[in-house]
Amino acid sequence: MSKQAVVLYSGGLDSTTCLAEARAAGFAPYALSFSYGQRHTLELAKAREYAPRIGAAEHLVLDIDLRQFGGSALTADMEVPKGRELDDRIPVTYVPARNTIFLSLALGWAEVLGAFDIFIGVNALDYSGYPDCRPEFIAAFENLANLATRAGVEGHDRFRIHAPLLHLTKAQIIRRGLELGVDYALTHSCYDPTPEGLACGACDSCQLRLKGFAEVGIEDPVPYAGGRRS
Numbered sequence: 001m002s003k004q005a006v007v008l009y010s011g012g013l014d015s016t017t018c019l020a021e022a023r024a025a026g027f028a029p030y031a032l033s034f035s036y037g038q039r040h041t042l043e044l045a046k047a048r049e050y051a052p053r054i055g056a057a058e059h060l061v062l063d064i065d066l067r068q069f070g071g072s073a074l075t076a077d078m079e080v081p082k083g084r085e086l087d088d089r090i091p092v093t094y095v096p097a098r099n100t101i102f103l104s105l106a107l108g109w110a111e112v113l114g115a116f117d118i119f120i121g122v123n124a125l126d127y128s129g130y131p132d133c134r135p136e137f138i139a140a141f142e143n144l145a146n147l148a149t150r151a152g153v154e155g156h157d158r159f160r161i162h163a164p165l166l167h168l169t170k171a172q173i174i175r176r177g178l179e180l181g182v183d184y185a186l187t188h189s190c191y192d193p194t195p196e197g198l199a200c201g202a203c204d205s206c207q208l209r210l211k212g213f214a215e216v217g218i219e220d221p222v223p224y225a226g227g228r229r230s
Contacts, residue, residue: 002028004115005162006106009033009056011047012189013209014165016054017177018121021164023055024180027117031056032106036098037067038074042197043188050186062105071096073191080192082202090129091204093191099132100141107145107159116157118145123165123173138163170212178216185221198225 005027009015022029033047044061051059070076072095081091099122106118122133131137138161145159146152152159165173177184189209190199199206201224213220 002026003117004028004030004057004110004113005117005119006030006032006110006113006115007056007119008102008106008121009047009051009059010121011043011045011050011187012121012205013170013177013184013187013212014121014123014173016050016121016184016187017173017180017182018119018165019054019056020177020180020182022117022119022162025162027119028057029055029119030109030113030115031059032102032109033059033061034102034105035061035063036075036095037065038095039080040074040188040191040193042190042193046186046188054182054186060109064101064105066095066098066101069096080200080203082192082200083207084204086204086207088129090131093204094130097132099130099137103141103145103161107149110159111149111151114151116151116159117162118159119162119164121165122163123170124167125169135163135166138166169215170208171215174212174216183221188222194225198223200225 005022007019007022007029009019009031019029031051035044066075073080073092074095110118124134142161189205191203191205192200
C-alpha cells in the first residue's frame, strides 16, 4: 500500500507537476486546494474537475477568505500587472503569508491522516519574487512542523516538506512533467483570465508559463486571449 502524502494542489502547472512527482515517488496523493477569495477562481474549478483524473487519492477544498485581509492584487481591488519586466522585486500579486497558511493547514490534515510527507510546488528560479518560495522558507517550515505537532514531538516519524520543483526552471518543470505524463491542457495558471476563461497571456504567471513552453519548443495547450500560445 502506498504511503499517504498531502499535496498542495491549485490546479496550476507547478502544483500539477508536483502531484505527479508525489505519485512517481510512490505516494498516494491527498490533494489539498483552497478557495481563499482569489480572483483567478478558474484555476480552482480546474482543480476540482481534474484532481481525480490526475491521480489524487482524495481531494479536499478548504474555504478561507483572505479577502478580509486584502493586501494583494489577487485578493483585493487592485490591478493585476500585465506585461511587466520580471525581476526579483516582490510584486503586488504576492498574497501575504499564503504558503505559510497553506502549509499549516496541510500539516493539520497530514497529522490527522497519519502522513508525514507534504508536497508543495514552489519554485525558486522562474518565479515572481515571492519570499515564501525560497529554500530557506521550506527548511524553516519543516523544522516548525516537527516542533509544533504531537506526532513530531512524540517521535513517531519526522515530517518532511518536499519541494521537488524548487531548483528547476519553468522549462525544466514542463519537461519533467511531460516525462511523468502530465497533460498540461488540464492546468490553468493565469492570474486574471477573461470572462470566457481564456488566459490573459500578459500577467506574470502567463509570461513565465509561456516562456517555459517556448524554451521547451512546444506550444502551450491551454487557450489564450487573442490566440497566443507561444
